[in-house]
Amino acid sequence: MALDGVTRDRPDPHAAELASRHGLSVTGARPGLIEYIRRLWQHRYFIGEFAKARSSTKYTRARLGGFWFVLTPLMNAAVYYVIFGLLLGTSRGVEDFISFLVTGVFIFTFTRDTVTSGVKSISGERGLIRALHFPRAVLPLTQVTVKSRQIAISMVVLMVIVIARQNFPDWSWLLIVPVLALQLVFNTGLALWAARLGSKSTDAAQWLPFVLRAWMYGSGVLYMVEQRAADLPAWALIVLDVQPAAVYIDLMRYALMSPENFGAEYLPDHVWLIALGWAVLSLVAGFLYFYRAEEEYGRD
Template sequence: MGPDGVTKDRPDPQAAELAAKYGLSVSGARPGLAEYLRRLWEHRYFIAEFARARSSAKYTRARLGGFWFVLTPLMNAAVYYVIFGLLLGTSRGVEDFISFLVTGVFIFTFTRDTVTAGVKSISGERGLIRALHFPRAVLPLTQVTMKLRQLVISMLVLIVIVVARGNYPDWEWLLIVPVLALQLVFNTGLAMWAARLGSKVSDAAQWLPFVLRVWMYGSGVLYMVEQRADDLPTWALVILDMQPAAVYIDLMRYALMNTHNFGAQYLPPHVWLLALGWALLSLVAGFVYFYRAEEEYGRD
């Protein structure tokens, strides 16, 4: 109880009344959903420029510069090819294993890197959050934009590889754009979920990469799931085929490798509905999960 008779732990009723009278509100209070989306749209140019600046600065001191955006997944694919394709023999039964492997690695890398960047997007920008007022969703969206910029470069390299392997352009290549668009929507939702998780759980950035590695092994990135997991129960195979990473990888392989008999028979039933459903579910759930904690970011 203070000297004026007002409890210190509670707001002054007179102050609350005056604030309501003159239209004052809590600093950093979460706006309504429509207003929040409007503010996000107003920051679209900032997101694009912030992503460009961060992408340019990432490898400023590296001798090869931005080439590492492409070199990293290529080196990963080379390592996986030696270990899994040559030593463990997962290439058997796959007509063009190099295109198969590189496509899987590049597409999964887009999702993996978006999540690992998203988990640090809030916790790594506390100074910016405390200094400026803006919709906090700007930060995970900036990370998604950065990874999209990198993916565009990676896709050009991927196309060169699959053409060199004899997969020539045909009408299925038109599917590349909708596949990437759906995966982008899916990744955006995951990034927003990871951003809130990383802001609340300090160790999330440490254990999440292990979860993503397990996800990769179960997504058919390195082998044909039907050939290597045929002893699993039917329900387990259905889950492996219909989980989102496998769906987007299979669709991209179908688009790029149809001339090497990676045809529709390798796709799960209703695959486009699955791809759309996963994208919408991830975006809506991830955005709502992030938005509900808008007032809490940067305050701990």
């Protein structure tokens, strides 16, 4: 009887052959990379509709509703202006500090919010993951889509502010589109990285905001880096200038603000190649990092 029990517990040696013959595969198995990308493309309409649903329900209980998408970075900018611009004097030596500050806050907020929503995209949807079979990258990509819709609205408000500050539209405003496109690609890679991180570490959503806040302070959002960090070694200044958040913020300032207020002399050399390099590196590394754990999401 014991021998019979052992025999029953062993897998049928012909099971794999039968499964292969009839086109069966392990449930939740990770497909090949190209096939995975193809399946993601097939779910593009679902991502769009899911993002629309998430956007419409986020502030359903708030009286001002979706206006908080814009009001939150505006209120942050006002607080930073009082504390840093007026009390600490970081506005000294910066032409049109209000446009400088608001642009930095809006653009960094795009990256920060994408990462913080991405870190919860897997851990917050375990029921959906266990109920349905779909490429798990759909979830962080949905969050990226939500934040992309929000920045599109925020950019309208930002443009109104800079126009009110006498920065009138010119040909440089056409650069807004490629700058946002490169930042979107960069943010997508970070969201995918954060999604896997958050799925494995329940504490990631707690400590990541502190890292992002430190990143903001080092990205020239609140001050001109060249002025406030002039005493640092030359290599440290270069790192601060070419790190991705600073690059996308400075490019947007260059696009929106007049040359008298923020000209090309404030941009690092080969800035567009640097922006493209960060975007490609983030997307490829983030996607591969997320993809390698595809079979593990929702199983713990």
